[in-house]
């Protein structure tokens with residue numbers, strides 16, 4: 001339907017990224033008015049850095065004036081792998097601080113009613129008792145490997161409380177666990193574990209070499225499918241009314257080992273060669289479980305009790321298929 005000035009605009013920063021593109025997919029595929037679909041009077045705008053560098057607050061103000069959003073989902077961030085973070089702590093700190101400040105302050109000045117920003121589980125203290133829960137964010141310093149990024153992300157929660165305290169704003173945040181899905185970054189240098197392993201398995205199949213997984217395969221992680229995460233963002237946008245963040249994750253009982261990830265990739269890729277575990281490579285922490293109890297409790301309370309996460313194998317199959325369909329077309 002044609003947009004009109006009476007439409008409620010939802011502006012999504014970082015709309016071209018992994019999570020943003022999953023939200024766009026949801027908006028394009030769910031029927032209007034369904035629980036996770038667009039509402040009739042909503043107009044969704046997905047931004048990339050091409051349209052506006054959000055580190056520039058004046059450009060961000062101009063953008064907000066242009067679209068007049070009622071609500072903002074703020075996903076844009078400078079994200080990177082371990083090496084990039086370790087070698088550029090200041091860039092990760094500053095770029096993210098600038099982006100977050102521009103988006104929140106311009107939203108405040110232009111009367112945006114609700115902003116949902118995105119933290120990450122790396123905001124939690126390095127030394128912490130597990131499982132991670134929403135009340136533990138500020139209990140100690142984050143892991144030193146990406147302290148720049150982590151502190152910038154933590155500060156969003158502080159900013160949200162300050163905007164609420166002084167101006168009564170409804171600015172909140174969410175904490176997703178490890179995200180994967182179509183449109184992920186499959187670059188071998190920068191990729192997270194799932195897209196990295198998908199790419200490696202693809203190359204092993206193509207070159208008739210063993211599929212080598214770094215480490216023992218034993219560590220456990222909680223992975224969330226980007227298209228499930230998009231649905232949870234929809235729920236947060238419509239139903240969540242606390243300033244404090246909420247963890248968006250599968251349950252602790254749904255942790256998956258790296259070996260299970262590799263096995264599922266082998267299945268999806270129909271790889272028949274040998275799989276090897278390179279135990280000379282570090283495993284990282286064995287587990288770092290996060291609790292989704294708050295999410296489940298509040299979803300049940302607000303009438304979303306029927307929500308189910310996509311089975312891991314199916315989500316992985318869809319991600320592998322996306323990679324196969326897009327890899328040779330110069331996907332990022």
Ligand code: NDP
Nearest residue numbers: 014015016017018019048049053054075076077118120179
């Ligand atoms: P991506 O790296 O896939 O996407 C980042 C997005 O931010 C892109 O749309 C990018 O635009 C945009 N962006 C980056 N710099 C700027 C800038 N200076 N101005 C405007 N836009 C900019 O990230 P994800 O989708 O993976 O992550 C989304 C959010 O979720 C982030 O806040 C991230 O911290 C958080 N998160 C991600 C997790 C994960 O496992 N992926 C886990 C937990 C949290 P362009 O495409 O034009 O470069």
